[in-house]
Amino acid sequence: MTSKQENAELLNKIEAGLKLAIRKLYEQKAAKNEMAVICENGVIKHIPARELLKRQDP
Numbered sequence: 001m002t003s004k005q006e007n008a009e010l011l012n013k014i015e016a017g018l019k020l021a022i023r024k025l026y027e028q029k030a031a032k033n034e035m036a037v038i039c040e041n042g043v044i045k046h047i048p049a050r051e052l053l054k055r056q057d058p
Contacts, residue, residue: 026052 001009029036029049036049 023053023056026056 026036026049030053034049035046036052038045038047038052
């Protein structure tokens with residue numbers, strides 16, 4: 001395996017881990033009926049975590 005392939009594989013694992021961590025965070029906040037703070041197009045927004053869970057891929 002080349003270094004480029006190893007880097008791509010590592011990047012994919014890191015991205016998958018981040019997506020999982022963010023999903024868990026939203027699930028915890030949704031269970032408490034809390035808001036999440038996100039940045040969309042350079043604008044900081046407070047959005048209910050339940051709404052963000054609906055936006056994410058299953």
